[in-house]
Amino acid sequence: MHPFALSRADDPAKAIAAHAIDPQLAFIAGGTDLIGLMKDRAALPKRLLDINSLPNMAEIDALPIGGLRIGALARMSDVAADMEVRRQFPVIAEALLFAASGQLRNMASIGGNIMQRTRCAYFRDETDGRCNKRNPGSGCAALHGLNRNHAIFGWSQSCVATNPSDLAVALTAMNAIVIVRGQAGERRIPFTDFHRLAGNTPQRDNVLGRGDLIVAVEVPPNAEARASHYLKVRDRASYEFALVSAAAAIATDRGHIRSARLAMGGVAHKPWRLTAAESGLRGISLDDGDALKSAIAASFSDARPLAHNAFKVELAQRVALRALQTAGART
Amino acid sequence: MSQDPKHVLANTAGDEVAIEPLTVNLTVNDQARRVTVEPRMTLLDALREKLTLTGTKKACDRGECGACTVHVEGRRILSCMTLAAMVEGKRITTIEGLEQNGALHPLQSAFIEHDGFQCGFCTSGQIMSGVAMMGEARAGWPSAATAEVRRPFTLADLSRAEIQERMSGNLCRCACYPNVVDAVADAIARS
Numbered sequence: 293m294h295p296f297a298l299s300r301a302d303d304p305a306k307a308i309a310a311h312a313i314d315p316q317l318a319f320i321a322g323g324t325d326l327i328g329l330m331k332d333r334a335a336l337p338k339r340l341l342d343i344n345s346l347p348n349m350a351e352i353d354a355l356p357i358g359g360l361r362i363g364a365l366a367r368m369s370d371v372a373a374d375m376e377v378r379r380q381f382p383v384i385a386e387a388l389l390f391a392a393s394g395q396l397r398n399m400a401s402i403g404g405n406i407m408q409r410t411r412c413a414y415f416r417d418e419t420d421g422r423c424n425k426r427n428p429g430s431g432c433a434a435l436h437g438l439n440r441n442h443a444i445f446g447w448s449q450s451c452v453a454t455n456p457s458d459l460a461v462a463l464t465a466m467n468a469i470v471i472v473r474g475q476a477g478e479r480r481i482p483f484t485d486f487h488r489l490a491g492n493t494p495q496r497d498n499v500l501g502r503g504d505l506i507v508a509v510e511v512p513p514n515a516e517a518r519a520s521h522y523l524k525v526r527d528r529a530s531y532e533f534a535l536v537s538a539a540a541a542i543a544t545d546r547g548h549i550r551s552a553r554l555a556m557g558g559v560a561h562k563p564w565r566l567t568a569a570e571s572g573l574r575g576i577s578l579d580d581g582d583a584l585k586s587a588i589a590a591s592f593s594d595a596r597p598l599a600h601n602a603f604k605v606e607l608a609q610r611v612a613l614r615a616l617q618t619a620g621a622r623t
Numbered sequence: 624m625s626q627d628p629k630h631v632l633a634n635t636a637g638d639e640v641a642i643e644p645l646t647v648n649l650t651v652n653d654q655a656r657r658v659t660v661e662p663r664m665t666l667l668d669a670l671r672e673k674l675t676l677t678g679t680k681k682a683c684d685r686g687e688c689g690a691c692t693v694h695v696e697g698r699r700i701l702s703c704m705t706l707a708a709m710v711e712g713k714r715i716t717t718i719e720g721l722e723q724n725g726a727l728h729p730l731q732s733a734f735i736e737h738d739g740f741q742c743g744f745c746t747s748g749q750i751m752s753g754v755a756m757m758g759e760a761r762a763g764w765p766s767a768a769t770a771e772v773r774r775p776f777t778l779a780d781l782s783r784a785e786i787q788e789r790m791s792g793n794l795c796r797c798a799c800y801p802n803v804v805d806a807v808a809d810a811i812a813r814s
Contacts, residue, residue: 295661296640297642323706327686331685340662369759372764378765378773389765389767389772394752394792395689395692395752396792398699399700399704530788531792622773
């Protein structure tokens with residue numbers, strides 16, 4: 293790795309002020325993504341500020357209105373093992389358990405998980421150089437390269453990468469809120485607004501700026517969460533990023549869907565919420581496979597596959613269907 | 624880290640990076656150790672190069688293979704993705720620290736009995752991972768192989784599929800996986 297300075301933060305306000313004035317400073321928590329980016333020279337911060345000692349940021353607390361507040365420094369494994377997370381939001385526990393390995397889940401923080409950068413091989417490869425996310429203005433090697441793992445929704449000529457976080461897909465379906473503390477105080481960012489589409493500025497994955505520190509993620513209660521499920525399809529059975537994944541949750545009334553939540557991973561630059569499908573699923577019987585399929589298909593009319601990933605359009609619809617049916621079995 | 628964080632924060636605005644060596648105090652295999660490292664030195668390199676504990680192996684150095692697995696405060700982590708200076712004051716256990724009073728850990732014995740390795744390069748990582756994994760299962764942690772995460776997990780639920788999933792962060796180039804799973808299953812049955 294390149295040489296850098298390292299110090300430890302003990303006060304959030306000072307950490308935020310240091311980050312705000314210093315574009316060469318990066319926060320580090322678990323380090324599982326940042327250290328890898330540094331080894332691949334995709335991130336070259338001159339100063340790291342270790343935020344692991346900041347107080348009251350690793351707890352999982354019940355919210356007064358129901359639901360949970362998960363501290364940004366809580367580790368993936370602790371959140372996945374938490375009985376309240378498992379009972380109230382099984383989709384979140386499952387998304388965490390299907391990610392990475394036991395060792396990495398013990399290290400990686402919740403704040404870092406939703407900040408992780410794409411696994412696009414051209415972005416991670418320091419030798420190619422044509423990546424607008426790594427070197428703005430250099431082009432996108434994946435657009436006409438090997439793009440089997442890339443986006444089918446919302447991509448631009450600048451970038452066709454996907455977001456790799458499983459957790460982010462579940463949090464999108466649950467309408468979670470990212471609690472960010474900046475120099476002007478705390479603000480609440482709805483999860484669907486946290487990540488960005490690539491547009492002409494793919495170097496920016498999310499809406500955070502200098503001096504922003506994620507302190508927690510809030511998951512408000514909802515009628516569908518208890519019957520929820522995360523389904524991940526990948527090239528290996530374990531320890532691999534998703535080709536396509538789905539977070540599904542439903543509330544039913546005598547076997548018919550009263551309301552549904554559906555979000556997908558591996559298909560876009562951000563977790564992809566299937567709002568058209570969610571509307572169409574209302575009132576459908578869980579046993580009516582054809583009706584479920586048609587409702588899901590409504591969210592795929594704007595799919596734009598690349599040269600090597602047309603299979604994802606069909607695969608994603610099947611994954612969405614199975615995730616819904618498995619969630620339905622939990623009602 | 625022995626540096627005063629306030630002192631460092633006061634100097635973060637300049638472009639020049641003054642990199643100071645950091646003195647790190649660790650408890651490694653129950654012994655107090657002090658090492659002086661560059662901030663960029665990983666725990667893996669500190670263990671191997673500074674403390675000559677070469678049982679922990681460096682293979683991919685990218686967090687992909689698990690060969691460098693050690694325990695920090697009893698939890699399995701990847702030492703190649705951990706900065707040595709970020710584990711100041713922590714309790715580290717490596718493969719050299721598993722035996723007790725000259726007797727191998729039950730999982731070490733099980734690896735020998737079940738032929739859980741061929742070339743041996745991944746073995747210390749496999750065993751460190753397996754020992755911690757047994758603790759995670761005992762603590763009731765579910766896995767991606769757990770059919771129903773909403774229910775408490777017990778050791779009785781620890782099937783072969785569970786062991787395979789929980790050990791998937793440790794790659795074996797010789798593909799000794801079936802014997803690794805046998806060794807872990809046997810060690811759990813005997814404990």
